[in-house]
Amino acid sequence: MKTLLEARGIGKRFGGLQALADVSLTIREGEVYGLIGPNGAGKTTFFNVLTGAYTPDGGAFAFDGGELPTGKPHRVVARGIARTFQNIRLFRELTALENVMAGHHIRTRAGIWGILTQNRHTREEERETTERAYELLRYVGIERFADTVSRHLSYGDQRRLEIARALATEPRLLALDEPAAGMNATETGRLKALIEQIRGDGVTVLLIEHDVKLVMGLCDRVAVLDFGRKIAEDVPAVVQRDEAVIKAYLGGGKHAH
Amino acid sequence: MDAETLQQLINGLVIGSVYALIALGYTMVYGILGLINFAHGDVLMVGAMTALQTMLFLMGVAPGMSPVAMLTLALLVAIPVSMLIGYTMERLAYRRLRNAPRLAPLITAIGMSFLLQTLAMIIWGRNYHTFPQLISTTPLQPVEGVFVTPVQIVIIVVSALLMIGLTLLVNRSRIGRAMRATAENHRTASLMGVDTNAVIAFTFIIGAGLAAVAGVMYASNYGIAHYGMGFMPGLKAFTAAVLGGIGNLGGAMLGGIVLGLVESFGAGYIERLTFGFLNSSYQDIFAFIILGLVLIFRPTGLLGERVSDRA
Amino acid sequence: MNELAAAVPWLGKRNPTAARWLILILAIAAPLIAWQFGRSWVRILDFALLYMMLALGLNLVVGFAGLLDLGYIAFYAVGAYTFAFLASPHFEVHLPFWLVLPLGAAFAALAGIMLGFPVLRLRGDYLAIVTLGFGEIVRIFMLNLNYPVNITNGPQGIGMIDPIVLFGWDLSQNLQITEDFAINSLFLYYYAFLACVAGSILFIRRLQISRVGRAWAAMREDELAAKAIGINTRNLKLLAFALGATFGGVAGCLFGAFQGFVSPESFSLMESIAVLTMVVFGGMGNIAGAVIGAFVLALLPEILRHIAVPLQQALFGHVLLDPEVLRMLLLSLAMILMMLLRPTGLIPARARYAHPENLHRSSQP
Numbered sequence: 001m002k003t004l005l006e007a008r009g010i011g012k013r014f015g016g017l018q019a020l021a022d023v024s025l026t027i028r029e030g031e032v033y034g035l036i037g038p039n040g041a042g043k044t045t046f047f048n049v050l051t052g053a054y055t056p057d058g059g060a061f062a063f064d065g066g067e068l069p070t071g072k073p074h075r076v077v078a079r080g081i082a083r084t085f086q087n088i089r090l091f092r093e094l095t096a097l098e099n100v101m102a103g104h105h106i107r108t109r110a111g112i113w114g115i116l117t118q119n120r121h122t123r124e125e126e127r128e129t130t131e132r133a134y135e136l137l138r139y140v141g142i143e144r145f146a147d148t149v150s151r152h153l154s155y156g157d158q159r160r161l162e163i164a165r166a167l168a169t170e171p172r173l174l175a176l177d178e179p180a181a182g183m184n185a186t187e188t189g190r191l192k193a194l195i196e197q198i199r200g201d202g203v204t205v206l207l208i209e210h211d212v213k214l215v216m217g218l219c220d221r222v223a224v225l226d227f228g229r230k231i232a233e234d235v236p237a238v239v240q241r242d243e244a245v246i247k248a249y250l251g252g253g254k255h256a257h
Numbered sequence: 258m259d260a261e262t263l264q265q266l267i268n269g270l271v272i273g274s275v276y277a278l279i280a281l282g283y284t285m286v287y288g289i290l291g292l293i294n295f296a297h298g299d300v301l302m303v304g305a306m307t308a309l310q311t312m313l314f315l316m317g318v319a320p321g322m323s324p325v326a327m328l329t330l331a332l333l334v335a336i337p338v339s340m341l342i343g344y345t346m347e348r349l350a351y352r353r354l355r356n357a358p359r360l361a362p363l364i365t366a367i368g369m370s371f372l373l374q375t376l377a378m379i380i381w382g383r384n385y386h387t388f389p390q391l392i393s394t395t396p397l398q399p400v401e402g403v404f405v406t407p408v409q410i411v412i413i414v415v416s417a418l419l420m421i422g423l424t425l426l427v428n429r430s431r432i433g434r435a436m437r438a439t440a441e442n443h444r445t446a447s448l449m450g451v452d453t454n455a456v457i458a459f460t461f462i463i464g465a466g467l468a469a470v471a472g473v474m475y476a477s478n479y480g481i482a483h484y485g486m487g488f489m490p491g492l493k494a495f496t497a498a499v500l501g502g503i504g505n506l507g508g509a510m511l512g513g514i515v516l517g518l519v520e521s522f523g524a525g526y527i528e529r530l531t532f533g534f535l536n537s538s539y540q541d542i543f544a545f546i547i548l549g550l551v552l553i554f555r556p557t558g559l560l561g562e563r564v565s566d567r568a
Numbered sequence: 569m570n571e572l573a574a575a576v577p578w579l580g581k582r583n584p585t586a587a588r589w590l591i592l593i594l595a596i597a598a599p600l601i602a603w604q605f606g607r608s609w610v611r612i613l614d615f616a617l618l619y620m621m622l623a624l625g626l627n628l629v630v631g632f633a634g635l636l637d638l639g640y641i642a643f644y645a646v647g648a649y650t651f652a653f654l655a656s657p658h659f660e661v662h663l664p665f666w667l668v669l670p671l672g673a674a675f676a677a678l679a680g681i682m683l684g685f686p687v688l689r690l691r692g693d694y695l696a697i698v699t700l701g702f703g704e705i706v707r708i709f710m711l712n713l714n715y716p717v718n719i720t721n722g723p724q725g726i727g728m729i730d731p732i733v734l735f736g737w738d739l740s741q742n743l744q745i746t747e748d749f750a751i752n753s754l755f756l757y758y759y760a761f762l763a764c765v766a767g768s769i770l771f772i773r774r775l776q777i778s779r780v781g782r783a784w785a786a787m788r789e790d791e792l793a794a795k796a797i798g799i800n801t802r803n804l805k806l807l808a809f810a811l812g813a814t815f816g817g818v819a820g821c822l823f824g825a826f827q828g829f830v831s832p833e834s835f836s837l838m839e840s841i842a843v844l845t846m847v848v849f850g851g852m853g854n855i856a857g858a859v860i861g862a863f864v865l866a867l868l869p870e871i872l873r874h875i876a877v878p879l880q881q882a883l884f885g886h887v888l889l890d891p892e893v894l895r896m897l898l899l900s901l902a903m904i905l906m907m908l909l910r911p912t913g914l915i916p917a918r919a920r921y922a923h924p925e926n927l928h929r930s931s932q933p
Binding site: 051052053073074076077078082083085089090091092093094098101102103104105106108110112115116118122125126129165166168169 | 771774775778779782783785786789790792793794795796797798799800801807811
Binding site: 292353357359361362367368369374375379536539541546556 | 708
């Protein structure tokens with residue numbers, strides 16, 4: 001299978017804390033790739049570096065055959081990487097529909113002049129954005145809440161909305177930061193189905209998750225981070241039996257569920 | 258060091274210590290609430306105007322009173338009045354806005370600033386009032402060509418004493434420890450048994466008291482007082498707080514002094530530097546330019562954010 | 569017309585058509601009504617329209633993009649002084665209105681970008697103070713740039729500014745219809761300004777429901793999340809500053825021409841605060857709010873002036889609170905009470921960032 005994302009020797013330090021040390025990994029097109037590890041292992045930092053929120057101290061990303069710009073979130077999104085956040089970050093006062101429409105921003109072009117004159121291109125683009133947003137809301141199963149202000153949505157629906165908003169940027173790689181956190185078993189089951197559907201539609205998924213059952217059931221391959229270092233990378237069944245991984249989870253006082 | 262440089266150094270130290278005193282109030286409130294109390298400068302004005310009113314009253318009833326006694330009494334009235342204003346603002350407005358959308362407290366503070374100015378305008382009118390200079394303003398000449406007035410000496414000494422006192426209060430006393438704990442984390446502090454509401458109110462009160470003293474000294478130095486006198490020094494003190502590293506007591510003091518010196522030297526040399534194009538009427542823009550530069554290039558200020566010092 | 573009305577959704581709930589006609593008729597008839605109370609009231613209405621333009625422009629920056637700008641009046645000043653420099657005896661230059669207006673707007677936009685660049689990374693409250701400083705710096709320069717070369721004429725200001733002349737038609741002259749019937753110049757200015765305000769509302773409304781408006785709203789709600797969906801927050805902030813400033817600049821040009829005189833006094837911090845209060849009072853992020861806020865807070869002090877002064881004279885025999893004090897009192901109390909009691913402003917309707925006609929298609933479960 002073709003490689004979609006390759007991280008080479010990514011490092012990131014905060015003061016005295018080495019959050020990421022020489023992390024290299026390869027994500028193949030069309031797979032669901034899991035990133036796990038104890039709390040504070042550097043998973044979210046990896047997301048932040050990948051998506052341009054932080055600039056790495058060392059290393060580089062190759063994405064889809066080209067270098068990925070670092071420290072420039074909007075250019076990373078333009079290249080086709082979208083993310084969600086561990087603690088949901090919606091535009092709280094906007095409706096579900098408006099949240100998703102905002103997500104389409106980077107794929108639209110209308111400028112001030114077009115907006116002022118409402119020329120055909122602008123109207124066409126606006127209509128497409130709206131239609132696409134409804135489609136995505138339907139896709140994640142919350143179309144009936146299109147006009148609901150997003151902070152009034154239930155927790156599970158907020159997670160789904162955030163995924164719909166990320167999909168609106170038309171990503172090739174969707175990075176989900178603990179999407180099942182705080183969900184009950186039913187909701188997790190529906191989430192699993194949604195992620196599988198997304199993968200089925202040709203979007204590669206990078207998943208940070210604590211719910212080991214979900215990771216093992218969903219991911220094609222898994223990498224394990226511990227103290228900012230990658231200690232394992234393989235198919236779930238192998239990683240599960242890896243000595244170093246078991247030690248990292250038990251030794252850190254953190255039990256896998 | 259030639260006489261001119263020395264003179265500007267002294268002028269800068271005097272105005273800088275006033276800025277430092279005001280900056281402390283900004284920085285303490287910011288450290289605890291994350292709020293720029295825009296009306297803090299106007300508390301200074303309330304202090305100065307109340308002191309003025311008291312002095313005029315005393316001159317009427319006891320014309321023979323000694324200047325030092327009169328100034329002390331004026332301060333003893335001005336400080337509690339300012340403290341009351343500070344407390345009232347916190348209690349009636351800011352406290353209700355602690356969980357409000359992020360722009361709300363700042364907009365309220367701006368409203369407070371203008372409300373205080375308007376009320377002062379109603380009480381004392383729009384005019385500039387002569388502020389009695391009870392401490393001599395006859396310049397001494399310690400070095401040939403360098404002048405320093407007794408009131409300037411008093412300003413430096415009083416400011417230094419108050420700053421030492423405040424540092425001791427914050428670092429050594431029980432309430433100081435509560436202030437530091439609250440600045441660190443409201444929730445944790447209140448779980449540890451700190452009455453955070455009381456601590457925040459206390460912070461406003463202390464800041465207002467310092468502002469009142471600063472106001473009286475400022476007015477004594479220039480010999481005038483009016484309803485809008487707090488605005489500029491307030492803004493400059495805020496700049497000083499940011500320059501030193503907002504939330505940091507030592508930073509506020511350092512920032513105040515540095516800003517005072519920059520202004521003093523800047524005003525002295527601006528005409529030469531710009532070949533006569535700009536003159537000393539542009540003195541006020543230094544503070545804004547410094548503020549902009551600091552925020553853009555070193556938002557943590559000169560001393561950064563030393564957590565242990567935060568109050 | 570439909571778009572104008574859509575900007576004021578709360579009016580059109582029961583009977584939108586009637587509400588729209590009512591607004592149109594009121595807007596056209598307002599100066600006729602005001603005339604009954606004396607010509608100064610028409611003048612007050614003219615100024616109210618200028619304040620509306622300012623409030624609309626500031627609302628774009630503060631309400632849409634969430635950037636608290638306390639130096640907004642500086643752009644008004646740039647527009648007004650541009651007009652004064654290019655169309656008055658001060659430099660003996662008399663360029664036509666149609667040339668000066670876009671220049672004033674462009675200079676103001678440029679000033680907006682100049683302010684925008686350094687402050688891009690600043691958080692909300694720091695931004696407020698730095699923009700305030702910017703406003704003060706502009707004012708200090710206006711006050712002092714009469715030496716050593718006289719550019720601004722200092723505190724005296726610049727007078728005898730050319731009036732607005734549209735296609736050879738001078739708005740400052742009464743329009744003679746018949747021998748004994750003429751339309752007063754104040755009316756002409758009123759309708760010219762009204763057209764500008766209507767145009768501004770239309771433009772701003774289109775912006776609000778466009779991809780740009782949605783991106784601003786996203787940035788205002790959560791800057792980090794906005795970046796994460798690919799919004800270039802730097803460019804959008806600059807755009808907000810530049811466009812907001814443009815409205816300020818246009819209003820400034822109109823002000824200079826209408827008043828015929830500009831001086832630093834008209835551009836004090838108090839004026840920035842007054843415009844901000846109008847936006848806050850009406851409801852941040854809300855076009856109707858900005859319009860209503862400006863209308864109420866531009867008129868109320870004048871009404872107070874006409875009622876309170878004679879009333880105080882009758883009650884106390886002299887004036888305790890002069891009109892300027894009353895205005896400040898009113899504005900500062902409006903700002904504080906609004907934040908404490910109704911932080912969303914007078915008009916609670918939440919703004920739409922999607923095309924309203926598209927919003928009715930969502931199927932109910």
